[in-house]
Amino acid sequence: MKIGKLSFGIGDRFGHQAVAQLKAIAKAKQAGVDVTPVWNKSNREHSIIHTTPADTWNAVNDAVKEFGWNDPFFVDADHINISNVDKFIDSSNFFTIDVADFIGKSADESDVAATVARNLKYCGKEILLSADHKVLVTEADIQSIAKKYLFAIQEAGRIYRHIEKAKGADNFVTEVSMDEVNSPQTPVEMLFILSMLAHEGIPAQTIAPRFSGRFNKGVDYVGDVVAFESEFEFLLLVIEFAVQEFGLPSNLKLSVHSGSDKFSIYPAIQRMLKKYNKGIHVKTAGTNWLEEVIGLALAGDAPLKLAKTIYTEALARMDELCKPYAEVINIKADELPTAEVVNGWSCEQFVNALRHIPNHPEYNPNLRQLIHVGYKIAVEHSEEYYATLEAYPEIIGEQVTTNLFDRHILRLFDCKPIV
16 A cells, blocks of 8 residues: 555544545646545544544545545554554554654664664765765764664554554555654654664655754744755655665655645745655644634634634633643734634634734734644534534535645645636
């Protein structure tokens, strides 16, 4: 089972927007770009929303049948580890193995020594990745990288083999994720991480590193765009070398987590994908939930009131809701409108504050981030929330489709707008 060259991780937290998402993917195909949809939902999201992986699988399959989608699609067990992977075995064909918590833990000294010995042939010489990109490796480098990452890669191997035993080697796609750490992986680190993955026998088709800059939930990239482009290019070349050198899958590609709404780096990604004819996986999960709230605001007085309730209750419980996402949000509390102000807004004011149009004078990234992490409030109003989604599928679905195609796919892949 192989993932396509270009793929999008699309979330559907409440299980109602898969058809609207497929419409965006179909528009991309009409515009000449084949994008493989990958629905992802983490164990944390399932526990908050009170759903199961089987619910996601069933919702996606129902949507695929309703829409008449005949191309490949995937359902991702997002950020799993050995403690929760069994919940996803039967209902996923894509597994994001998250090893971030194991980075820095010590592997056996004999395993570290064996890793160093296996890679000594790269020491003391420049590895030429392109005319302008090369790395110089020392034995100390490999020693340090093995001490930092080997245990994590061994854990990934343990999880991979557990999934393989249950599903069979050719029946799922493997991603290895190490993005939720403090520091980006350097090109040299990535080179030997890939060496260790290959030795561990993990046929990873996507790998999610930690890039420099901030990838806050639902808002634009914060950081040096030029530096990001250079870093992204270097990692593309490292992967190309590693595929040939270590025998990794030929379609191995970078994965950008929290990739939704990172508009300022989309041109850089697009340039590099074109320059090297490479693929990418971009996870855009949470933006779908925000489009649902925008759809509520546009749907009429009662749905708008529900959207305002979600904000006002989230505001009152901001510390609780933000705590699990503290590393990936940056909310300036003094720039959040009060509940009284928001309750007096028209639907246009609410939508303008929430919709991600960065240069709009009423756009408020702080409000957007708070609602992003506030989906627990919708769960607590689940009867009303689900009833509203089902009462206004067209207007809500239109927001989902437009956001995914116009703001993401068009900008990333330089395809033509479809009317």
